[in-house]
Amino acid sequence: MNVSRDHVMVLSGEPSGDVHGASLVRAMQRLDPALTFSGIGGTCMADAGVDLFFSIKNLSAMGLTEVIFQFRSIKQAFDSFTSQLMAKRPGLLILIDYPGFNLKAARFAKKHTTTRVFYYITPKIWAWNRSRIWQIKRFVDHAGLIFPFEEKLYKKAGIPATYVGNPLMDHYPLAVKSKPKKTATPSDPWIIGLLPGSRNTEIHKLLDLMVTAAKMIQKHRPDTRFLVSAADAVPLESIETVLASHKETGLFTLISGSPRQIFEQADMLIAASGTITLEAALWKIPTVIVYKMSPVSFKIAKIVVKVKYAGLANLIAGRQVMPELLQTEASSQNICATALDMLDNLPEYSQKLGSVRRLLGSAGAAARAAKIALDLLGRTSADDRTSLYLTNTSKPY
Numbered sequence: 001m002n003v004s005r006d007h008v009m010v011l012s013g014e015p016s017g018d019v020h021g022a023s024l025v026r027a028m029q030r031l032d033p034a035l036t037f038s039g040i041g042g043t044c045m046a047d048a049g050v051d052l053f054f055s056i057k058n059l060s061a062m063g064l065t066e067v068i069f070q071f072r073s074i075k076q077a078f079d080s081f082t083s084q085l086m087a088k089r090p091g092l093l094i095l096i097d098y099p100g101f102n103l104k105a106a107r108f109a110k111k112h113t114t115t116r117v118f119y120y121i122t123p124k125i126w127a128w129n130r131s132r133i134w135q136i137k138r139f140v141d142h143a144g145l146i147f148p149f150e151e152k153l154y155k156k157a158g159i160p161a162t163y164v165g166n167p168l169m170d171h172y173p174l175a176v177k178s179k180p181k182k183t184a185t186p187s188d189p190w191i192i193g194l195l196p197g198s199r200n201t202e203i204h205k206l207l208d209l210m211v212t213a214a215k216m217i218q219k220h221r222p223d224t225r226f227l228v229s230a231a232d233a234v235p236l237e238s239i240e241t242v243l244a245s246h247k248e249t250g251l252f253t254l255i256s257g258s259p260r261q262i263f264e265q266a267d268m269l270i271a272a273s274g275t276i277t278l279e280a281a282l283w284k285i286p287t288v289i290v291y292k293m294s295p296v297s298f299k300i301a302k303i304v305v306k307v308k309y310a311g312l313a314n315l316i317a318g319r320q321v322m323p324e325l326l327q328t329e330a331s332s333q334n335i336c337a338t339a340l341d342m343l344d345n346l347p348e349y350s351q352k353l354g355s356v357r358r359l360l361g362s363a364g365a366a367a368r369a370a371k372i373a374l375d376l377l378g379r380t381s382a383d384d385r386t387s388l389y390l391t392n393t394s395k396p397y
Helices: 015-031 043-047 064-069 070-087 101-112 132-139 147-159 198-220 236-246 258-265 276-280 295-303 312-317 332-344 346-352 354-360 365-377
Strands: 005-014 036-041 051-055 090-098 117-122 142-145 162-163 189-194 222-230 252-256 268-272 287-291 322-328
Touching: 005 015, 005 070, 005 101, 005 365, 015 036, 015 090, 015 365, 036 043, 036 070, 036 117, 051 070, 051 312, 070 090, 070 101, 070 287, 090 101, 090 365, 101 117, 101 132, 132 147, 132 276, 142 147, 142 365, 147 162, 189 198, 189 258, 198 222, 198 236, 198 268, 198 287, 198 332, 222 258, 236 252, 268 276, 268 332, 276 287, 276 312, 276 354, 287 346, 312 354, 332 346, 346 354
Parallel strands: 005 036, 005 090, 036 051, 090 117, 117 142, 142 162, 189 222, 189 268, 222 252, 268 287, 287 322
Antiparallel strands: none
16 A cells, blocks of 8 residues: 655654644644644644644653553554554654654565654663664654764664754754842842653652752752742642642742743753753753652662763763752752752853853754655655765854
8 A cells, every 4th residue: 555645744742842842843734735644642733733743741761660650542543544554554753762663664564564763862872772773764654853962872873864963953943041140139039940840740849859958958048039930741739739738828829831931030050960951051051950760660770770960951962961860869958959059050060051051053943844744755856865864064063
């Protein structure tokens, strides 16, 4: 059965992938309005015109034991994918991050269809599970890389790959944060953002810890207020319940949706490890990175993870530009002490973050990835094809 060259299927398993998937879909639509899209995603991809056959709401999990508890939802999502793939026969399958699910999807697509596979935002093989690169080589036609240091690994493995730039540079093309203030007053207090993550498991493990630390910080710095992020993928009541249990009035303000509202106001952040910390680096907002997972998951991670840092900004900079408090070090007391030091030295912490933007190169990741996707679909001319697979030339590597 022939594939449909005007239909694209996009699979994303978590909120950050939903955002980047939507940007890629819109970039492809600008180049070829005749394309139609279906897939797994969230509100961003739906707003971009993707016909969702499964929502990411019940898919976001991190760590071995956390994923086990969501196995039923993951299986339902995969069953929906396989039935939709066989029914629609898209010309292109685009995978965005979420490697445990998406590599399995790539394998199924290659085994049962002639659909081409484009992996945009590839698995972090440079951090752990490097054996996945051989699965990518077997089941993926082209990889769109978002970190410049990934190119070397893919070239060595002989995998067609292009560093398209980092998609966050499209969302934050300029560093918009003004210079950090050095003092606070009752009328102009310190504003600290609390970003406990976009997964239910993260809220469970981190939010109470952060709120307790915030109350400790406020005792040392009375002119301090806190903005608490409520990601779209997290039930609002789960966050409200934690805040209500602390019975504080006026100290915490709940901010739903995009973290941009918090970035615009905050002097510093206390944030769960993840893409959000790289966004904060691009805004040059000093940030304390906090993370906890189940003891079993953490023990496994210590064995298999091959990088020095957990935070993306630290990995890109090659040094700790954001303090990291992980697992047992992620106590309310440690968070408080680190945050107080940061408040006393905000300009220095902000200055350190400038290197991250320089190392990522220029904006335009979604546009570059869209051109590659159209070529894989066979919807580009010979003239257009000659300039497709050029690396983001402004990168400094």
